[in-house]
Amino acid sequence: MHRRSRITISIVVVVLLLLAAAIYLRKKSPPEVARLLPECDGIVYLNLRPLRATTHFDQHPVPRDPDYQHFIDTTGINPERDLDQVAFALQRMPDPSGPNGAVAFSEVFEGRYDSRRLSSYLQSVAAGTDTYAGRTIYEIPNEGRTVRVVLLGYDMIAVSNTPTPEQIHSIIDRYRTAALPFSGSSLLAAHYSDVPLLSPAWGVGKIGLPLSDNAGGISVMGISLPFSPDTTFVASLSWVGKTRLRVEEIAPTANAAATSAAAVQNLLNFVREIENATPPDTDHPQIQADLRTLLSSAEISHHKDHALFTATVPSDLLQQLMNAPVDFETGAPSKNSQRH
Numbered sequence: 001m002h003r004r005s006r007i008t009i010s011i012v013v014v015v016l017l018l019l020a021a022a023i024y025l026r027k028k029s030p031p032e033v034a035r036l037l038p039e040c041d042g043i044v045y046l047n048l049r050p051l052r053a054t055t056h057f058d059q060h061p062v063p064r065d066p067d068y069q070h071f072i073d074t075t076g077i078n079p080e081r082d083l084d085q086v087a088f089a090l091q092r093m094p095d096p097s098g099p100n101g102a103v104a105f106s107e108v109f110e111g112r113y114d115s116r117r118l119s120s121y122l123q124s125v126a127a128g129t130d131t132y133a134g135r136t137i138y139e140i141p142n143e144g145r146t147v148r149v150v151l152l153g154y155d156m157i158a159v160s161n162t163p164t165p166e167q168i169h170s171i172i173d174r175y176r177t178a179a180l181p182f183s184g185s186s187l188l189a190a191h192y193s194d195v196p197l198l199s200p201a202w203g204v205g206k207i208g209l210p211l212s213d214n215a216g217g218i219s220v221m222g223i224s225l226p227f228s229p230d231t232t233f234v235a236s237l238s239w240v241g242k243t244r245l246r247v248e249e250i251a252p253t254a255n256a257a258a259t260s261a262a263a264v265q266n267l268l269n270f271v272r273e274i275e276n277a278t279p280p281d282t283d284h285p286q287i288q289a290d291l292r293t294l295l296s297s298a299e300i301s302h303h304k305d306h307a308l309f310t311a312t313v314p315s316d317l318l319q320q321l322m323n324a325p326v327d328f329e330t331g332a333p334s335k336n337s338q339r340h
Contacts, residue, residue, distance in 0.1 A: 029184075029192075030045075030184055030188050030192045031045060031047070031085060031087065032110070032178055033045070033085045033086060033087040033108040033109070033110050033156070034087040034108075034184065034188060034192075035174065035178065035184040035188065036087070036108045036152075036156075036158070036171050036174045036175055036178065036184075037087055037088075037089040037106060037108060037171065037174075037184070037185055037188070038089055038091075038106055038160075038166070038167040038170035038171060038174075038185065039170070039185050039186060039187070040089035040090055040091045040106070040185060040187060040205075041090055041091055041092045041103075041187070041205055041206050042089070042090035042187075042203065042204065042205025042206065043087060043088065043089055043090070043185070043187060043188060043203060043204050043205060044087070044088040044090070044202075044203040045085075045086070045087045045088075045201065045202050045203065046085065046086050046087075046200070046201050047084070047085050047200040047201065048083055048084055048085065048086070048200075049084050049085075049200075050200045050239075051200055051201065051318075054239075054243075054315070054318070054319075055315070055318055055319040056319070071121065074117065074120075074121045074124075075113065075114065075117050075118045075121045076113075076114050076117055077111075077112075077113050077114075077118065079111075082111045082112045082113065083109060083110075083111040084110050084111045084112075084155075085109070085110040085111070086107060086108070086109050086110070087107065087108050088105055088106070088107050089105065089106040089107070089167070089185075090103050090104075090105060090205060091103065091104045091105070091106070091162060091167070093163075098163075099143065099144035099145040099163075100145055100161065100162070100163065104160075104161055104162040104163065104167075105159075105160070105161055105162075106158070106159070106160035106161075106162060106167045106168070106171065107158065107159045107160070108152075108156060108157070108158050108159075108171060109156065109157045109158075109159070110155055110156050111155060112155065113155075113157070115151055115154065118151065118157075119136075119151065122138040122140070122149055123138065125138075125140050126138040126139055126140050126149075127139055127140065127141050127146075130148075130165065132150075132165070132168075132169050132172055133169075133172050133173070133176065135150050135151070135152075135172055136150065136151075137149070137150045137165065137168060138150070142161070145161050145163070146161070147159060147160070147161045148160050148161070148165060148168045150168060150171070150172060152171070152172070152175045153175070156175070158171045158172070158175075187204060187205065188204070191204040191232060191234055191250075192204070194234040194248060194250070195234060195236055196236050196238045196246060197238075198238065198239075199236040199237060199238045200237060200238075200239075201236065201237040202234070202235060202236035202237070203233075203234075203235045203236075204232065204233070204234050204235075205232065205233060206229065206230070206231065206232055206233075225260060225263045225264060225267065226256075226259055226260055226263055227249070227251075227260055228251060228252050228256050230251075230252040231249055231250065231251050231252065231256070231260070232249075232250040233247060233248065233249055233250070234247070234248045234250070235247045235248075237313065237318075242312050242313075243312065243313040243314075243315065243318055244310060244311075244312060244313070245294075245309075245310065245311045245312070245313050246308070246309070246310050247308070247309040247310075248306060248307070248308050248309075249261075249306065249307040249308070249309075250305065250306055251305045251306070251307065252305070253305055254304045254305045256305070257302045257303075257304070257305050257306055257307040258302050258307075260307055261300050261301070261302040261307040264300055264307070264309060265300045268295070268298055268300065271295060272295050272296075275291065275292055275295055276292075286316055287316075287317065287320065289314075290314040290316050290317035290320075291317070293312065293314050293317075294311050294312065294313060294314065294317065295311075297310075297311050297312040298310070298311040299311070
């Protein structure tokens with residue numbers, strides 16, 4: 001064999017090995033919409049494609065206020081139908097009484113949209129624009145803060161309502177290096193390996209966003225749960241023949257994990273007693289039955305510095321949750337459906 005032929009074959013083999021390694025790393029890496037998020041205190045991710053197939057929430061559109069309907073009519077985007085993946089970054093604010101409240105949000109959306117129509121709409125509602133790394137950032141005033149929107153690519157949009165443009169700039173910078181499968185925030189790098197494989201919905205972050213009391217713990221139904229501010233939670237939904245909710249606490253010490261597990265068990269027992277004593281709900285019997293199924297399936301355990309809560313989520317209850325209106329600026333359920 002000629003020397004030139006051997007060199008050519010060697011180059012081809014090396015290229016194929018590099019491609020195989022890149023494909024493997026990308027399969028093991030976090031979803032791209034999550035990797036693009038800036039440094040933050042918490043991350044929530046939703047893969048809406050399997051959730052849409054399971055719950056058919058796109059066939060049950062939420063009530064729409066006039067502004068939201070105008071957005072749909074103008075851009076042609078129907079989030080229930082066109083949105084495939086979304087990742088939210090939660091950033092704790094130093095002043096909870098400020099315009100952002102306790103938490104500011106940055107989001108990356110992946111789906112289908114007409115860039116010309118969306119750009120025209122954003123231009124019409126923006127108070128101004130900025131340019132960063134060759135991309136136009138639309139600055140939209142909203143309730144005392146500025147919502148920044150940028151079109152990243154043919155199927156990705158980034159949004160941030162943080163007080164400064166640093167977070168939206170970070171998303172743009174990460175998008176430019178998105179081919180690197182190991183890129184992402186320090187929170188994602190530290191805890192994505194704790195997320196169960198193929199979970200269509202998951203979240204990671206420190207405790208207290210934004211439910212913490214003055215001592216750093218959480219109060220639920222008047223019961224204080226002794227979670228340390230240093231506690232990290234990893235929550236997920238996964239399919240194992242049924243929808244499984246899993247919440248893992250990574251506490252600073254084994255004693256802290258045991259204490260919080262006991263407190264959550266006491267709260268669970270209390271809620272079960274209340275639910276068992278509640279008269280039949282003739283208006284929503286299925287919801288009541290589903291809640292009782294979830295509560296009866298709940299289990300709590302702990303091992304060393306980890307505490308674990310698991311429960312089965314009935315499919316009807318999951319569908320109810322997916323059909324609830326969501327404010328896409330905050331990611332929280334909303335009585336109306338206005339996005340920005």
